[in-house]
Structure formats: structure tokens, C-alpha cells
Amino acid sequence: MFTGMNSATEPLQVKLMVTAKEKAADGVVALTLAHPDGRRLPDWTPGSHIDVVLPSGVNRQYSLCGDRWDAHSYRIAVLREPEGRGGSAYIHEELAVGTMVAVGGPRNNFRLVPSEKYVFVAGGIGITPMVPMVQQADLLGADWKLLYLGRSRTTMAFLDELAVHGDRVVVLPKDESGPCRLDELIGGPATDTKVYVCGPQRLLTAIERHCADWPIGLLRMEHFAAKAQSAPARDDAFEVELARAALSVTVSPEISIVDALQNAGISMLTSCKEGTCGTCEVAVLAGKPDHRDSILNDADRAAGHCMFPCVSRSCSDRLVLDL
Structure with a gap:
């Protein structure tokens, strides 16, 4: 999971233009973004x-779901969320072709690792990261299948696009197939097979339970929302040492590491502040983090080489960060 990059030093944003806005399904629009001067955009991987910063100042994260070999445009798809905080409503109702938006990234916290076989499971708008993943798996000649769950076919984006893969794509609308049985769909663990899952929290929770006793590394998930966390490992203050800045900051129990650093005059790039987007990823040089994000897998947490200081804290009296 650790990229080896300190996101606090990454470029902030570039202004891109909305060059297309199309209905992808009921309640879903697809946006194409490009540089107004036609410049090449940063490469990305499945x-x-x-990060998309709307004219209103709202910052949201969206998976890239277009052609990764297209160097001049990005595609994202946005679900209209009636109970959301206004970002999706603005995109659906007001954002027009020709509008400029600030874009940060790309970043990848959900990498496609090498495997002989893959099982991809997408629920609803969770199909977005899976579209380029199945294209990549197909290109590499891997054995793969995609299980695509949704309420109905009319709400499921990119069905026509995925149809070219034939029976490797299993479409499971609830109004046709009924509730899905994970034991039948996913089965048991296989050392040569990686399972990738993205979708609503109830789907992720159900699959985590189903795969609870699987070997580490076979199940990989992306969360749209922060997972519920237990109490922090400690309820007292700890020290955070910034190796490059030669500065030590005390983090009290009531504030985050990011807030403590910002109070000390150290600026960090942040976005979600919920441990889901990965913007504030930083390398850990010493100490034991108390991981409270929804990104790292068990192996990454055990290694302790990186952390997300917007939510994570410390198990040790002192953490040394590569800042």
C-alpha cells in the first residue's frame, strides 16, 4: 500500500475542464475532464x-474509470446521493460542460497486484475502479471474473461497455436475482486468486465477515466511507517528531496529528480527513502508529511503514515522520 511518496510534497491541483457530461445509469453521470490547452495528464494505474474540488469549494474523491492509455482525459462517474453533503447534487444539477474544476492526484490506494486469477466484486457505483481493473487483467491474460451487484439494470453503469467481456462479467441485479449468497459467489480462499471488492459499506462488511479467516493478502477492498473504529490505543498525549523539519510537536488527546502540526505552522495536504482518500499519507521512520484509517490492509498495518495522520494516532510515546 505504501507508495514511497510523501503526499505533503505533491503538487496541489491542476485546473481541468469538463468536456463531456453523460448519463451512465439512473442516478449516475459520467464526466470527462481534460486540460483546456490539451496538455498531457499525469499517468495513472487501475x-x-x-480529488475534485468543485467551484463551491467542496472536495470529493472519485475513482478513474476511463481508458488509462488515454493521456489527455480522465473519466469519473458520480452517483447522485440524496443524503450526501451536496457535492453529487451540484455535479448532477449544476455542473456544466465547459466548467473548470481543480483536480488533485491521481493517487492509488487500491492497486491491482500481480495474480494468476482475480475475482472482482462491485456493488453499485463501486463498479468505477473495476472497469480499468478488468481491462488490465484481460490485457495481462489473467483468469478473472467480475460479479456486478446492483438494485436493477437501469441503475448499473457501464453495462454495455462491460458486455464485450462476455460471461466473465456476471450481472446480478437484485430485482432479478434476489439477495446474493456470498459463499456461493465467492467461495473459499485460493492462494492463486486475489479478490477485489468495492461498493456500499454493507457489502464490504458482509464480505469481510465471509473472508475473516482467509490468509492475509487475498482480499482487497476500497471503502467509500470511514469504517467504525474502536477506542484509540492510548488516551494521553504523545510526541510527533518531524525528521526533515527537525521539529517535535505534542499531540494532545483531543486533536488529530494533522491539526497539531497545522497549529505548529506545518502545512499538510489533506482532503477527506476521515482516513479514506490517502491524501495525507506519510512515511513512518520510528515508533508504532495506531492505524485508524480505512485504507491499509493488515500486512501494511503490521509493517508500520506509513500512516494517515488525519485520523491515525500513536501506540508509542514518540513517532518520527518523514516530514
């Missing part, structure tokens, strides 16, 4: 997302 599983990547971008």
Missing part, C-alpha cells in the same frame, strides 16, 4: 482516484 484503482487510482482523483
